[in-house]
Amino acid sequence: MKVLLVGSGGREHALAWKLKQSPRLSKLICAPGNAGIAGIADCVPIGTEDIAGLVDFAKARAVDFVVVGPEAPLTLGLADRLSEAGIKVFGPKAEAARLEGSKAFMKDLAARTGIPTAWYATFTDIEKAKAFVCEKGAPIVVKASGLAAGKGVILCPTLDEALAAIDLMMSKREFGAAGDEVVIEEFLTGEEASFFALCDGTTAISFNAAQDHKAVGDGDTGPNTGGMGAYSPAPVVTPALESDIMARIVMPAVKGMAEAGTPFVGVLFAGLMIGKDGPKLIE
Structure with a gap:
């Protein structure tokens, strides 16, 4: 089987490493890949958001199966275009990928x-966002609704920090279009964990949980990063809690x-806060 892996990060390096072990694999290609992936796959210079380029390449090279790592190409419809071309793909179509592409969409699903x-x-509307924050007070959380490479969430201990976060996203546009819509939500306390499940559209199988090192400073201080390492399994997610999640x-x-x-x-990702009232979905 000829497989095209889309992405260029550590996640895709791990996927490439595992895909390479399959006895069914005849050739592994990665777009665009990175220096580490180049040691185990053929890397081609096609960007992850070049949807037409990826589809054309997959057709021209008779790729059997495409594995998509990043969220952005999925929200742009890569899975849709590949399916239309008759190429099997692992990853949700654009409408379903909104679960990760829009925090507002995710929160509305949770409410529903x-x-x-x-x-x-x-x-x-920036003024309405500020008025809401002033009404609710601090601590509070301000999030860019769109994809912001894991950096679009700001925990605000004070009202001034919350108002500054809104300005950063909606006025200064620090996260570009991702901050055109913001989600303002309750500041939850507890222990964070990431939970993963393999889904076929109607059923799901647990992939268990992981915890990552998000904040840039020691002792979980400073702004969030796009990820600086993770470990799995996460001790906080016990078998009983896994069943509850x-x-x-x-x-x-689902x-x-x-x-x-x-x-x-x-793979459905759920960012969770594990508190005294049990797990709550935060992203």
């Missing part, structure tokens, strides 16, 4: 399906997406 999450409001968060999301006519196929 009863998934436990923080209270929230979404805004495209599947029942109260993952399966309602069912809700299917009922909306946008079934999610691929």
Whole structure:
């Protein structure tokens, strides 16, 4: 089987390493790849968001299966275009990929399906966003709704910091179009964990949990980064908690997406806060 892997990060290096071990693999190609991936796959200079270029390459090289690592090409419709071309692909179509591409969409799904999450409001008007923050007070969380490479969430201990975060996203446009809409939500306390499930659109299998090192400074201080390492399994996610997450968060999301006519196929990511009231979905 000839496989095209899309992406250029550490995640794709891990995927390439594992794909290379398959006895069914005849050739592994990565677009665009990186220096590490180049040691185990043929790398081609096609950007992850060059949807037409990726589809044309897959057709020209008779690729059998495409594995998509990053969220951005999925939100841009790469899985849709590959499916239309008759090429098998691992990853959700654009409408389903909105779960990761839009925090506002995710929060609305949670509200609609009863998934436990923080209270929230979404805004495209900067003055209304500021008024909401002033009404609610601090601490509070301000998020760029769109994809911001893992950096679009600002935890605001004070009201001044919250107002500055809104300015940063909506006025100064630090995160570009990702900050045109913001989600302002409750500041939850507890221990964070990332949970993953393999989905076929109607069912899901747990891939268990991981925890990463998000904040730039020692002791979890400073702004969030795009990721500086992770470990799995996460001790905080016990077998009992894993079952609870599947029942109260993952399966309602899978069912809700299917009922909306946008079934999610691929690896479903759930960012969780584990507090005294149990797990809550934060992204």
